[in-house]
Amino acid sequence: MFKGSIVALITPFKDDKLDEDNYINLIHYHLKNGTHGLVPGGTTGESPTLSHEEHKKIINLSVKECKNKIPVIAGTGSNSTSEAIELSRFAEKAGSDGLLIVTPYYNKPTQEGLYQHYKKINENVGIPILIYNIPSRSVIDMSVDTMARLFELKNIVGVKDATGDLNRADHQLKLMGKEFVMLTGEDGNALEFNKRGGSGCISVTANIAAKLCSEMQNASLSRADDKLQRRANEINKMLTPLNKSLFIESNPSPVKYAASLLKLSPDDVRLPLVKITDSTKSAVLQALQHAYLI
Numbered sequence: 001m002f003k004g005s006i007v008a009l010i011t012p013f014k015d016d017k018l019d020e021d022n023y024i025n026l027i028h029y030h031l032k033n034g035t036h037g038l039v040p041g042g043t044t045g046e047s048p049t050l051s052h053e054e055h056k057k058i059i060n061l062s063v064k065e066c067k068n069k070i071p072v073i074a075g076t077g078s079n080s081t082s083e084a085i086e087l088s089r090f091a092e093k094a095g096s097d098g099l100l101i102v103t104p105y106y107n108k109p110t111q112e113g114l115y116q117h118y119k120k121i122n123e124n125v126g127i128p129i130l131i132y133n134i135p136s137r138s139v140i141d142m143s144v145d146t147m148a149r150l151f152e153l154k155n156i157v158g159v160k161d162a163t164g165d166l167n168r169a170d171h172q173l174k175l176m177g178k179e180f181v182m183l184t185g186e187d188g189n190a191l192e193f194n195k196r197g198g199s200g201c202i203s204v205t206a207n208i209a210a211k212l213c214s215e216m217q218n219a220s221l222s223r224a225d226d227k228l229q230r231r232a233n234e235i236n237k238m239l240t241p242l243n244k245s246l247f248i249e250s251n252p253s254p255v256k257y258a259a260s261l262l263k264l265s266p267d268d269v270r271l272p273l274v275k276i277t278d279s280t281k282s283a284v285l286q287a288l289q290h291a292y293l294i
Contacts, residue, residue, distance in 0.1 A: 001128065001157060002071060002098060002181055003199040003221065004036030005213040007206040008044035010252050011058060012265040018054045020061065022265055026207075027065040029264060034214035035206060038062050039100055041075035043137065044204050044252045049270040056090055063095040073202075077102035077132060081117050085124045098128040100160060100202070105138035111146045122153045129155045134162035134185060144171045151176050160185045160202045161193075169196040187213075187243040191236045194220045204251055205243055208258045209293060212239060242287040248280045258284050261294060 007030055012022040030038060040062040041047045041055050050058070062072045074091035076099050078084040088099050104117055122129060131150065135141040141163065150156040158181025161168055166189055169182055173196065183200050184193040190201040199221070206213040212235050219225075219232035246254045253269050253276045260267040261284075267275055276284070288294040 006037035
């Protein structure tokens, strides 16, 4: 269903406003370079500082420009259940193929609260839902047992795992089986995650290395082909410094700087995020050179 290199798409700004033309250009960059799916309105897309109108606009643009060529998984999560339902319904009506819903941040719900949050959203939509588990940003860590309960519901199909804990993949596979879609949210562990039963990555690095990321995923997921496995390892080594450099400072400031060097998008971010420091700029540039992207 959802697999391979799925980009967590940045949102370009011009004079602090959504740059629609540039956004469309970014989508076509991914269509041309083999990206397997698109996530508008996620963390990397600066969803916390998008207005509801802007959030809906980028979902509409993604669906319209992708034209069913690759799946669109709309980021529609919120720490307000009713708000998440409203945005999820909009995304479904707009033609999104799936929803990426983050665990509610700040509220600090219990595991039962998490279950009821996703259950309520599940009852109000009819397209696949991916749980977005990212404790470093939301404070809450959804347990694998809670995921297993949610997987029994009709629309919950898998997880974007941004815990950084590879043992979670083993546990999830054991408890839910191969039908549970496991996507990592960590570019740095994407190769090993696939080896443990994962089916791809919702990627930050793909924003500026779309072709390499899609090629690595294609090779990695061809598990029976030794030659392709070697190629996946080669690409992973090329991308390792880049994966690290993009998180020296808060995402997406570093990846937007990298995109600006590649003439893909300006490096403008919205407050409270700021542009990266000179030392981080140097690290990003060196990493791009290491991957032969510049």
